[in-house]
Amino acid sequence: MGIKLDWEIDARRGSTLSVGEDPQSRRRRRASQFRFVLALLALLALIAGVVGAVVLRLREVDGAIERMLRETAAAEVTALRLGDQTAFLDVQWQAMNDASVTARWIAQQTQHFDAYQALMQDPDREINLTGRVLDTAVEGQNGRVHLEEIIDGVPYGQVWFYWRFDEGWRHVPMAFSFWGDARTIQGEGFNIAYREVDSLVAAGIAAELPRWLSLTCAVFDCAGLPEVTIEIVPDEALVAGWSSGGSWQLRLPSPYIERARLDQPFDPSLRLKAATLWVDRWLAAFAAQAPSDAAYLRDAIGGYLIQQFTGIDTGSHLVSSLVDAYGADVLRRLRLVFAPQTSIGALRLAANEPLDVLRVDWRDFLAYRLNTEAEWISRRAESAFYALYDTGDPAALAAAQTRFAGAPPAGAAEVASAVVERTADGAVLLRAVVGVGGGATEAVTFRLVGGDWKRAS
Incomplete structure (x- = not known):
């Protein structure tokens, strides 16, 4: 027999108490817990099923709404292909309370229909209204369809807008507020701001701008140049140009206001317009x-x-x-x-x-000089005119006097070729073959005098 410590006594008492629940009671308790878990799982499964069914139903409804939108656009394209003006106009929106608004819209869409018919009937043109839907968007009552059409072998995209009425989708005027979410592309030294519809256009511009900046900065001083912003704006009244106030923000109208090229999203006409504005901004100095x-x-x-x-x-x-x-x-x-x-x-x-x-x-320089001659004759600017000639040569001076006394040439000068040669006496000549106004060509000679080319014939 030894001395029992307190914690040994407590431990033995605890073990005696732990056997107080009999096996049958334990089984009933565990069965009750299991039934509770099963009931909870069943409830959760029921809720999930209801939610899933609702989501599935909503998807079915959304899918049906989108299918109806696609079918409406397809019906319009078919009417254009068949030349069925009645069917085409049946899909157009009509204002409920304003007959004048309806009349303007129907007149506009009639012109649209007629333009397609003229294009399809032109033997020198080729048009394929494929009806291929490139993208759709539905938000509430608003619908938007991006369609493909091929004109003279070039793929274009058109964006048509719709409103969902009780009787179905109807083609409505352009909804610039439904052009998609605002987005940006950030590049080194530039950013492009645009809306979802113009995603391809913005990507095309973003691919070109680094090269534009590189070429520009090789000529001009770009030190301290702020970030250049190109903004593509869905605004049919917008004239492309730089924002006022001297900011470096170039605003371009979205090409989807009419039709946009799919093979070249930064299409040649928009590219030329942007390039001209870009260069003019730098040349202003x-x-x-x-x-x-x-x-x-x-x-x-x-x-x-x-x-x-x-x-x-x-x-x-x-x-x-x-x-x-x-x-x-x-x-x-x-x-x-x-x-x-x-x-x-x-x-x-x-x-x-x-x-x-x-x-x-030297061709374009000589053409500029010859056309400048014609302008000085028109203005009767005698001193400026003779400054273009080698007046130290009596024959050249006599030719100049005869030309100045007459009428200026009819048409712009075009230089076909220009070749530098040295004469036996050491003179340096620039001999050109020139045509004026698309007429017969003539030989024109320039002589290097005092570090400048002067006309000598």
Whole structure:
């Protein structure tokens, strides 16, 4: 026999108490708990089933509403294909309380119908109203359908808007408030603000802007340039342009106001419009009074950049060949020596070579000079006119006097070729083949005098 400590006594008492519940009571308690859990699970399953059924039903309803929207758009396309004006106009919205509003809308859609019919009947055009639905959106009573059509082999997208009435969907005027959620694309040095409908357009612009900025900043000083914002706006009254107040925000109307190209979302016409505005903004710092060599150089640089941005031949032969021969940095050097009185002689400073050995295409420069002659004759600006000639050559002076006394040429000069050559006496000539107004060509000679090309024939 030993001494029992307190905790040993308590432990033994606890073990004696723990056997107080008999096995049958324990089984009943556990069965009751199991039934409770089963009932709870059954209730939860019932709630989930009800919720699932409601969700499924809502999806079915939404699906049915969307199918009806697609069918309505398909019916319109079919009516256009068949030339069924009655069926086409049956799908159009009619204002309940304003007959004048209805009349304007029906007249507009009738013109729309007639334009499609004229296009389909034109033997020189090819149109395929595929009716392929590219996207739909339904929000409350609003519906939007993005449709494909192919014109002359080019795929386009049209966005039509609808309102759901008791009798079904009806085609309504453009709902700019239902253009989708506002979105942005952030890039290095720029951001693009747009709405959902213009997602493809914004992506196309975003793919081009880094190259635009790179080419621009190779010529101009971009230090301190704020972030450039391109905003695509669903506004049929908007004229593309920079926002007022000197901000670097370029606002472009959505191409989906009419139809947008699907193969080139940043389509050629919108690209040209944006590129022209972009270049004009940068060239604004180049003050020059036209016609002058400075104005020609300014515009030629602009034409070169637009050509690089758009792929469209702008006829900027001199600057394009200058960059090809001396690298893009030559334009930055030309900008540094540019002034309102800059002459064509500035090219030798930019390229670090005399004019007679410059590896450039002189055609557009000579065309500018010849067209400037015609303008000075029209204005009767005698001093400016003779400044374009080698008046130290009696034959050239006599030719100039005869031309100034007559009428200016009818039509713009176009230079087909221009070749530099040296004569036996060391003179440097630039011989050109020129046509005026699409007429017969003639040979025109320029002579290098005092670092400038002067007409000598």
